[in-house]
Amino acid sequence: MYSNGTEIQHNDYALVVSFVRGVDSQNHSEISSEVDYRLQRRRVLRDIELGTIDRSEVCDPHPELLRVARKIAPKTSEMCPLCPQNELRLVAYVFGPRLGPSGKCVISDEEMQRIAKRNGHFVSYEIEVCAACGWNHLRRSYPIN
C-alpha cells in the first residue's frame, strides 16, 4: 500500500508524509502554484458513502501525524466529514532547502513566515486530520514564497 518503505525506517516525518494520500515528497520542487485537492476529497467521501472503499482505509493516520494533530495542530472551524461532532485540525509539512528530504512539520504562522523569507523554493502541504476518528486528507499544496 505504501511504496516508501525504506525511507520510512529512517525518518518519521517522511513516514508521516508518505502516509498521506497524494503527497509525493519527491516532486515538491515542481510545484509552482497552488494545488487544491478538494475534488479528490469529495471522491473519497463519495466512495465511502457508496461502500466502494472502507472507512478504515482512509482513517489510517500514522501515529505521528495523529500525535501532532491531537497535541499541537490548530483546530479549524470545519467539522469532520465522517464524525461531524469533531473539529478538523490542520497539519502542515513544508519541503525545501535545508529542511531535510522529508520536510518539516510547521504549526505556527510565525514559523511559516520565517521559512518563507529564506532563499529557495519552499512548498507547504496542508493536511486535515480528525483527531477523533482518524480521517486525514491532503487539502492543498502551495509554494510559500
Ligand SMILES: [Zn+2]
Ligand atoms: Zn472524524
